[in-house]
Amino acid sequence: MGDYWADPCGYLRELRNRYGDVYRLPWPMAEVVMVNHPDHVAHVLNSREGKYGRMIGRSAGFAGFAVGAGLGLLDGEKYRQRRKALAPMFGRRQLTRIASCLADEFDKSLARWDRFAESGERIDLHEELPAVIMPAFMRVMFSKELTDAELHQVEVDMRAWMSPFTYSLGFLGRPRLLLEAGNIAQAWLRMRRWVLRRVDERLVDGQSYDDTAQVVLDAHRRDGGSIRRRDAVLDIMSLMGAAWDSVDASLALTLGLLPQNPAAQQRLYDEVDGLGGAVPTFDDLDRLQWARACFAEGLRLEAPPFLLRVAKVNDTIGGYQIRRGSRVAVSPYALHRDARWWGPDPDSYDPMRFYDKDTIAARPSLAYVAFGAGPRRCLGMPMTEMIAQLLLAQLHQRFRVQIPTDWSPRYDPAASRSHVPAVITKVPAPAN
Template sequence: MGLPFIGSAIPMARNPYKFLQDCHRRYGDIYRVPLPIYPLVLANHPDLVSEFMEDTELKYSMSAPIQGRRMQKAVTSVGCPVQALEGQALRDRRKKLMPMFGKKHLAVVSDKFVEVFTDRIDRWLTVAGTGQEVNLQAELPKIVLPAFMYAMFSTKLSDDEVMHADTATRSVMRAIASGLFLATPPNVFPLPGKENLTVSGVHLMRTIRGMVQERRANPTNDADLLNILLGARNDPGNPLTEVDVYSEIMSAIGGGYETIVASMSWTLALLLQHPEHLERLYDEIAMLNGDMPTPDDLPKLPWARACFDEGQRLQGAPINPRYAMQDTELGGYPIPKYTLVASSLYVVHRDPRWWGENAEVYDPMQFFDQDRVNARPRLAFQAFGAGPHHCMGTGMAYMMAQYLLATIFQRYRLHLRPGWQPRQFFSLSTLVKGGVPATITRV
């Protein structure tokens, strides 16, 4: 399939979701997509996904061909985030960072999330009941990003710093997305009133550099990610390079809040269309008696968690890729070295074999009903990845989502624009195209 030289680049760039879904229906669980830059193989059966996502023999890599000993040594010396590492280097870095994302530490920083969530969500009072339409997707970064920075780095961002950090993060995501799918790249020119990678990126780096310099000059005993990074040592006993520290902070910001913004945007966009699911959520949240949620309350909010998971399922992502690092085989088909092998979350998360005839319908019972969960393959749901690169922040993501839903719906009722329907927009994370238009009223 495809045209000479450019292959299927045009239809894939135009709408990767529809393109990959159509290919799956036509060609089955594994097929090759011709592209001008790199060969791409899609493998969408959960058993096939396990072979390359959960590989521990370094046959596949998250970050292209940098896993040879010399390359890994060079990359580590120059500096790179945990996502770009493989093998022992990956395991060592994850071991250093994991304490920040475990249940014990999340309980410590829980109050910080609640404090910022409450303060920021209370600002909606200015528009509540006025009939003024707001973009929930644009509002969420103003809540999630400052909370994440306070909890992870003990840093309180100004509104201006939040804006620049969010713009820079989204621009970087779009830049990566444009490289993968030849999509529209971010604006790099400093035009007034336009989203701009260059200006916002400079502002973000200044913020990060200021955080690091302030902490070095005035050390604290805060149990936060910044202190873990500054105190971490590589195998020879040397501290992480400055570039390593900056890259981990940048990576944490992108992975720690932007993905939550995207997933929560889809959760709200879909949940608000289903009054029956909302009523059940209201009843569950009412059991908190108006108190702010705590870690002990998370098991009492299973419907909120199911609503979030179902939002993530239908949000989907076009591909979750790995590079083949050697000539290998997948599903009986030869995979040449450096082939990009991927699953499509958008496709797998809508497969009727795992999700039933109504797979396109928002139904939190997909995750609340344990019989349904047990009946489908484990990797039929891949929102947090799998294998060595499984998301470290999974527990934090659920805590943030459940806290957000509880805090929002204790205070407000949200109403979507009549007749509006969400559509996917690819920006590495799948956002809602054009945002989520809604009005807000007080409870």
């Protein structure tokens, strides 16, 4: 497995080139069947007849009993009901509110980047973006500005308890994580206590807030009006976990890749200039379609190695027999760099792939699964795209980003990320 941990994504891509659309990947204590064709991806991820499910076994029932039944631990009808109840979280009314909250927070946080522009120091975008995105996300969630100390603790704890989920197939695949299990559990418990306190505060004051935590709490309201607190806390934590690192990693990479396509970068500057220097609002998002395409293209190249499912019945995919209980995985990374769907130079950064309607229509829709597909498709996708559009716009309204010309994305397994070194300079104020 050494090859896998040295470069998980490159390894899976190499195997796809060698073995084609369906192959078996030997894995400690399990066998994983990899599928790499959009038709197979549809078969596995869209499986509405229930042939494939998330890796939710009897242990999930125990975990649900011990810590609460969050969305990620549910399956079947209970899952469908919960997902439906949570859907208003990112409906149009909420998104309008979220846009103004995000733009306001980004404005404040980016103002602090003036010091980087003044000093001319080299920064790592992947290190700096969480400090812009996390406070905004927490305000969207809890209508509350966190103190610097709270934000720091949240950052430290999130990093620890999310570490088993980043680029891995769980603890078994990474012995190092077994050694860190105590720290991870402590971080998780601290985080849970913190969220529980926020929830209890609002249950005591009895007010109804206009924020994402309130939508989650309402989704957990029983007929009699009381709230299943433990389950709600777990759902809130899952949302924080899902948002943590995913958005900043893909945005950092997008910013790193943009200069590799100067025409695309210039087009983004032009689009952003069209806002006339004003802080963008929800209504401006339609005018930021190039920014949206720039991010989608960054996400394509940032995709993770695995989306994992378990076969609930015996099945056949592409002529290969799949035994009930087998793990079946789609590799977004390999799929997103397949020349059959992305042209002869799939590694190149070209947002036109997500802008030109004919280009989009010409490829199978499931050649792109950055947000998954089917019933478990990412619930946070509308908010993620909005964060990306707003932040790309607001950042380029203030700064120009320079990336060293010899930089290329390189996944660092120790840090579970690609470092993106950058120097930023201020956009000159328009002459009167």
